[in-house]
Amino acid sequence: MITQGLSRNRVILATAGTMLALLLAALDQTIVGTAIPRIVADLNGLDRLAWVTTAYLVTSTTMTPIAGKLGDLFGRKPFLLAGMIGFVAASALCGLSQDMTQLIVFRGIQGIFGGVLFATVFTVIGDLFPPESRGRVQGMFGGVFGLSSIVGPTAGGFITDHWSWRWVFEVNIPVGIIAVAVVLAGLPYVRSKASWRDIDFWGALTLAAGVVPLLIALSITRDHAWTSPEVVGLLALAAAMLAAF
Known part of the structure; x- marks a missing residue:
């Protein structure tokens, strides 16, 4: 086990940095919701406001299994x-967005890296703790999601009311820099003998395409019937790609 060569303090440091990174990614699933009215008032694009959240969820969900492999x-x-x-x-770019299209694109990019973190x-x-300790630590990490669901909406509303909706994204910058420094110092790098030839590119492509x-189909059912051509077409494409996967 890697932990055999690490001091207790270094394991704690690496764990703290990793949990902080997870908190950032999890918060961005909930913190934006209470800022949406101000975002729409500033950037317009009421008809596309749902995509501010959907873009993040779509790209993060797609990227998670790929990044894990x-x-x-x-x-x-x-x-x-x-x-x-x-x-x-990506958080900095979201905070600098000048219109709704830019914000949606940058939220999608943010979701890609959020998926990597997830x-x-x-x-x-598994790299830091022996098998008998992993369940307890996983429970602690899982608690981060519960914390984000409670803190996120409140923090989003507070930040928006007292500063600006842009700070909902920009607050990630100093916290993220701290997390990078902590992980860089505490987390060991385990070398692998794998090469790019070991990657299942076809599997990754079909999974993402499914x-x-x-x-997207599930997200647009708020405005389209389940039997509409848009929803049926997207579901058919998803089924075909996932079958190919």
């Missing part, structure tokens, strides 16, 4: 760091 092949630390750095950069943080537990239309 890549982390298994090439090591968790590089992907965790890349996920956090990309997430911070996939990587839980697998890091999950994306499925999630």
